Amino acid sequence: MRVLTPEEFSRILGELPTRYAAMVLTDIETGLRWGELIALRPTDVDFLRRTITVHRTIIEVPRPISPTGERMMVKHYPKDDEARTLRISGDLVESLSRQVAALDLSPEQLLFSSTGRAGGGPISRNTFRTRVWLPALERAKLGFHVRFHDLRHAHASWALAGGADLKAVMERMGHAQITTTQRYLHTLPDSDDKALAAFARVRDRLA
Structure with a gap:
């Protein structure tokens, strides 16, 4: 995708x-x-x-x-x-x-x-x-x-790449199944780096 x-x-x-x-x-x-x-x-x-x-x-x-x-x-x-x-x-x-x-x-x-x-x-x-x-x-x-509908895909991908909770994105998108939302994981080139940064933010908050 x-x-x-x-x-x-x-x-x-x-x-x-x-x-x-x-x-x-x-x-x-x-x-x-x-x-x-x-x-x-x-x-x-x-x-x-x-x-x-x-x-x-x-x-x-x-x-x-x-x-x-x-x-x-x-x-x-x-x-x-x-x-x-x-x-x-x-x-x-x-x-x-x-x-x-x-x-x-x-x-x-x-x-x-x-x-x-x-x-x-x-x-x-x-x-x-x-x-x-x-x-x-x-x-x-x-x-x-780019289809206009691709803005919807981008919204989910950006949110997940930024560290948003999968279930929260599922509810935001109005998906009936969480497997639909999972398709948007790791779709941006720097998604893994952003996931690590999101982890670090939580880790540092708990330290």
Whole structure:
């Protein structure tokens, strides 16, 4: 598995239109699935406790088979099942706070909409990929292909390489089985060095 490094991510971020920065930063820091990311609303963010709670996902379906006739369908997660609460950094809290203020979003409006304005609908994965993500990749000139979903892989790999607990990462990612999370161990070139450094930090604290 080829995992995006922090330096490579920064190059992609630098080539993205500014209006998508908060969305992409949210994904790399939380590892949310696409549908979970585009379903986020201001009410899902606790700006004081610095958490995001994932209550729902948005699924794209062909209109002919949609029970409502809508292409974007919201699926709410059962309480205490797939719903989860994730800690986020102060920097991301500030970025999301600016997003809410700049767009004058109400608590139930989408944080990241297709129009980039308050009241907009969900972002289409394919539209984002073709009009935003692929052009940014081309400008970043990384020399290899990166899917948006790879940000989720990078989140898990970076956390584990930095010494995070495997079960904590499993819960953060919403994995049903810990074996799924284990795939992200040792995927960065310097992961073993970081694991040793994490061990040393705990050892020194106990000394």
